[in-house]
Amino acid sequence: xxxxxxxxxxPKNRPYLFLSGTVFFLTMLDWxxxxxxxxxxxxxxxxxxxxxxPAALGLGMTMLVREFDLxxxxxxxxxxxxxxxxxxxxAWLGLLFGILTGAAFGSxxxxxxxxxxxxxxAVTLGGLxxxxxxxxxxxxxxxxxxxxxxxxxxxNERIATVFSLRSLVTAATFVVAAIVLGFTxxxxxxxxxxxxxxxxxxxxxNVKALLIGAFICSGALAAGSGALLSYSLTSAAPSxxxxxxxxxxxxxxxxxxxLSGGTGTPAGIAAGVLTLAVMRxxxxxxxxxxxxxxxxxxxxxxxxxxxxxxxxxxxxxxxxNRQ
Amino acid sequence: MSRKALASNQLTAVxxxxxxxxxxxxxxxxxxxGFLSAPSLLTLLTTVSFVGCVAVGMTFITLSGxxxxxxxxxxxxxxxxxFVAVLNAAGPLAGIVAALTVxxxxxxxxxxxxxxxxxxxxxxxxxxxxxxxxGLNFITGNATTNANPGAGHEVLRGKxxxxxIEFVVLLILxxxxxxxxxxxxxxxxxxxxxxxxxxxxxVGLRVGWIxxxxxxxxxxxxxxxxxxxxxxxxQANMEYGFGYDYDAIAAILVGGTAIQxxxxxxxxxxxxxxxxxxxxVLLLLHGFRQEWQYLIAGxxxxxxVMLQTTGRRHx
Numbered sequence: 045x046x047x048x049x050x051x052x053x054x055p056k057n058r059p060y061l062f063l064s065g066t067v068f069f070l071t072m073l074d075w076x077x078x079x080x081x082x083x084x085x086x087x088x089x090x091x092x093x094x095x096x097x098p099a100a101l102g103l104g105m106t107m108l109v110r111e112f113d114l115x116x117x118x119x120x121x122x123x124x125x126x127x128x129x130x131x132x133x134x135a136w137l138g139l140l141f142g143i144l145t146g147a148a149f150g151s152x153x154x155x156x157x158x159x160x161x162x163x164x165x166a167v168t169l170g171g172l173x174x175x176x177x178x179x180x181x182x183x184x185x186x187x188x189x190x191x192x193x194x195x196x197x198x199x200n201e202r203i204a205t206v207f208s209l210r211s212l213v214t215a216a217t218f219v220v221a222a223i224v225l226g227f228t229x230x231x232x233x234x235x236x237x238x239x240x241x242x243x244x245x246x247x248x249x250n251v252k253a254l255l256i257g258a259f260i261c262s263g264a265l266a267a268g269s270g271a272l273l274s275y276s277l278t279s280a281a282p283s284x285x286x287x288x289x290x291x292x293x294x295x296x297x298x299x300x301x302x303l304s305g306g307t308g309t310p311a312g313i314a315a316g317v318l319t320l321a322v323m324r325x326x327x328x329x330x331x332x333x334x335x336x337x338x339x340x341x342x343x344x345x346x347x348x349x350x351x352x353x354x355x356x357x358x359x360x361x362x363x364x365n366r367q
Numbered sequence: 368m369s370r371k372a373l374a375s376n377q378l379t380a381v382x383x384x385x386x387x388x389x390x391x392x393x394x395x396x397x398x399x400x401g402f403l404s405a406p407s408l409l410t411l412l413t414t415v416s417f418v419g420c421v422a423v424g425m426t427f428i429t430l431s432g433x434x435x436x437x438x439x440x441x442x443x444x445x446x447x448x449x450f451v452a453v454l455n456a457a458g459p460l461a462g463i464v465a466a467l468t469v470x471x472x473x474x475x476x477x478x479x480x481x482x483x484x485x486x487x488x489x490x491x492x493x494x495x496x497x498x499x500x501x502g503l504n505f506i507t508g509n510a511t512t513n514a515n516p517g518a519g520h521e522v523l524r525g526k527x528x529x530x531x532i533e534f535v536v537l538l539i540l541x542x543x544x545x546x547x548x549x550x551x552x553x554x555x556x557x558x559x560x561x562x563x564x565x566x567x568x569x570v571g572l573r574v575g576w577i578x579x580x581x582x583x584x585x586x587x588x589x590x591x592x593x594x595x596x597x598x599x600x601x602q603a604n605m606e607y608g609f610g611y612d613y614d615a616i617a618a619i620l621v622g623g624t625a626i627q628x629x630x631x632x633x634x635x636x637x638x639x640x641x642x643x644x645x646x647x648v649l650l651l652l653h654g655f656r657q658e659w660q661y662l663i664a665g666x667x668x669x670x671x672v673m674l675q676t677t678g679r680r681h682x
Contacts, residue, residue: 112489160673165434166626169616170669177662185658282658290437290493303487334509338501345494346480353484 056307059300059315062344066319070326079329083205088328090211091200092321097214097314098269099288100295101221102262104313107296109238109258110305111164115153116266117289118175119146121282123267124274125179128190131275135195139271146267147260149175154256172289179282187281190274199276210272217265222310234258238305266292294345295320302352319344381674385623392645399652407648409531413599415644416533417443417592419637421608422615423537423544424474424588426636430548431581432561432628433481433488435616438495439474439589443608445499446470446593451512451603459520462597467590473499474586475579482578485564503605511604514597523598533595537637540588544633547584557581561628617664618643621671643667 074080099116106113123142131138153171157164190196199210207215225231237244237254245251266288274280299316301308320341327336350356396402421439428436446466454462477495481488514520527535548554556577560567567574592611597603616626622639624631646667647660 156669156673162672162675163626166620166672167669169613169620170665170672172613173617173661173665173668175665177659177665180658180660181662184656290496293489293493294497297490297493303489333505335501335504338497338504342494342497342499342501345490345497349486349490349494350480350484352490353480353486355484356486359484 056300056312058348059298059312059319062298063315063319063322066322066326070322070330074326074330077330079331080326082329085325085329086206087202087208088325089318089321090206091208092324093314093317094208094210094214095269095273096288096291096295096320097317098217098265099292100299100317101218101310101313102265103289103292104296104299104301104308104310105221105234105258105261105265106164107238107301107303108234108305108308109255110241110303111157111255111258112168112303113150113153113259113262114165114168114289115149115171115175116262116292118172118179119149119263120266120270120288121280122146122149122175122179122182123270124280125183125188125282127271128188128274128280129182131190131192135192135275139268139275142271143264143267146263146265146270148263149267150259150261150263151256153263154259157259158252158255176282183280183282185282187279190278190280192275193278196276196278199272210276213272214269217268218310218314225310230254230257235306238307240306291320291341294341297345297348384674389642392642392649395649396645399649401652402649407652411644411648412534413531415640416531416537417596417608418611418614418618419537419640420540420592420595421589421611422618422636422640423540423633424585425612425615426544426619426624426631426633427548427557427581427585427588428488429616429619429624429626430561430628430631431557431578432564433578433581434626434628435612435619436474436477436488436492436495436582436585437612438477438492438499439585439615440608440611441496441499441503442470442473442586442589443593443596443611444603444605445473445503446590447597447603447607448503448507448512448593448605450594450597451514454518454520454597455512455515458518459523462520463594466594466597467587470586470588470590470593471583472586474589475583478579478582478585479575481582483575500605507605509605511602513602520598533599536591536595540591541633541637544584544588548633553577553580558629561630563629614664617668620668623671623675625675 070080079085099120103113103116123146126145127138127142129138130141149171153164153167156162157167200208202208203212225234233244233249233254236247237249237251241251270288295316296308296313297303297316298319299308299313301313301316323340324337327340401407421443425435425439428434446469449469450462450466452462453465473495477491480486481491523532525532546554548557556567556572557580559570559572560574560577564574567577589608592608593603596607618639619631619636620626620639621642622631622635622637624635624639643664646663650659650663651657
């Protein structure tokens with residue numbers, strides 16, 4: 045019995061449990077209402093997935109190697125501005141420049157972190173502020189409009205009822221990440237590095253390259269989703285500290301990525317992002333007040349924090365033994 | 368050259384660089400027309416005070432080895448709303464007490480979970496951010512709470528000894544915070560826990576209580592920022608304190624407090640707050656537009672963090 049219970053709360057299975065639990069709970073709330081299980085909700089879920097997914101995936105990669113990339117919030121907004129400013133002639137060129145900006149941010153931060161041996165939160169805080177600042181400077185604090193309305197429509201056009209080009213691109217990114225991390229040596233090396241850095245160094249892994257790679261992925265992914273979002277909104281604005289960091293971190297954590305490194309998979313992160321997206325779209329659909337999403341997300345995150353806390357298991361064990 | 372000698376050489380180099388930085392800044396301040404004029408200085412001192420209070424509070428969290436909190440900005444908003452609401456109902460003193468209680472409890476509860484169960488501070492603070500924002504939205508309906516005219520809080524505005532009252536409060540908090548850290552057993556225990564939880568446990572310190580205490584003080588200091596904002600603007604809403612978390616940790620890092628915990632001080636944080644603000648005002652006076660503020664702050668943070676390297680790897 046306890047084995048089954050433990051299997052349920054095991055970090056490995058937890059993301060899927062959260063996702064199915066959320067879907068189940070919302071279905072119950074909307075019993076016979078016909079508001080939640082609709083193609084409109086599914087489409088809206090996948091649109092949120094498209095925006096949040098890549099950023100969560102990138103952040104998850106850095107968490108997997110036991111680092112934390114705060115700068116995604118800055119890079120996300122900056123890349124949107126860069127893509128809109130440079131994508132006037134060709135949208136692809138703008139997207140490329142946006143992603144290159146993100147990758148450049150990631151590589152510079154990764155190099156500073158590895159070559160000087162600095163904590164990543166401190167370095168990426170600098171990156172975050174610089175990214176936000178560059179977005180303000182480039183746009184002169186103005187909201188800038190992207191003229192290519194056709195592209196925006198095409199990006200958000202429904203494909204097979206529930207998908208859009210944007211969400212399909214994101215899904216493809218997750219599949220590629222899952223294959224690379226699941227079936228190549230890079231994935232196993234990253235898990236090893238995140239689990240125990242000293243041992244990873246001793247057995248001869250190229251620690252620096254892996255770390256820098258994780259930060260490049262993180263920057264490029266956040267930039268890509270930022271650029272695509274700006275295209276689909278046909279505008280970009282220096283939003284200051286854009287709202288992407290906290291939900292991305294929440295999604296990665298719900299997706300079973302541990303901040304202490306070494307655990308987490310792209311599939312889990314996808315489940316984490318979908319959980320948040322389902323919650324947001326579902327609560328909206330059934331007409332729940334806007335604070336319901338925040339409260340539900342906060343409660344689940346707190347539960348994760350408590351369940352994963354080392355002392356929680358000990359205390360619980362002591363309590364159970366006493367009885 | 369031995370490794371140790373190299374490290375100590377590096378340290379003196381960093382000290383000299385720091386001195387050079389400050390000296391350049393001082394010269395720039397003196398040479399910039401208009402900087403030392405009263406209105407410009409007073410505005411600077413007022414605006415830094417709000418973030419300054421949060422930064423002083425966050426210093427306790429950073430020193431205790433828990434990196435940073437993402438929820439202090441939201442705590443500021445909660446306390447500002449509480450202050451204005453209670454002020455309308457029962458007067459300024461009750462408002463201040465209520466705001467401090469809310470701030471202390473919100474943050475102290477996180478500390479209890481983090482310290483007592485050793486839960487991850489980043490996850491707990493993100494969860495708390497969502498819960499506080501959701502709760503505030505529930506209570507205020509995303510509306511602005513206005514202070515009634517004549518609620519008796521006008522006395523608390525204005526100047527003290529020629530300084531804006533906000534800045535005087537910040538100075539008091541800095542002295543209070545540093546005194547707690549330097550002269551109380553609790554304060555020294557914070558450093559000890561921040562240097563290594565295992566060692567602190569081994570010598571029998573009550574880590575749970577110490578971390579709870581650090582978060583409690585962080586909440587109290589953030590509550591003061593909330594009260595000051597409510598007083599200054601005569602109103603409060605959910606947007607107050609947005610982004611303060613990042614500004615506060617930037618000031619802490621620029622001051623030279625180690626993000627790994629166990630090293631640093633409130634004085635350093637205060638220096639960091641003043642340093643960043645001074646550079647921003649200097650640039651503004653030299654014709655750089657407002658937009659450059661974040662960029663400059665980011666570059667300063669990055670440079671200072673890079674200067675702090677000892678070549679050793681900290682995780």
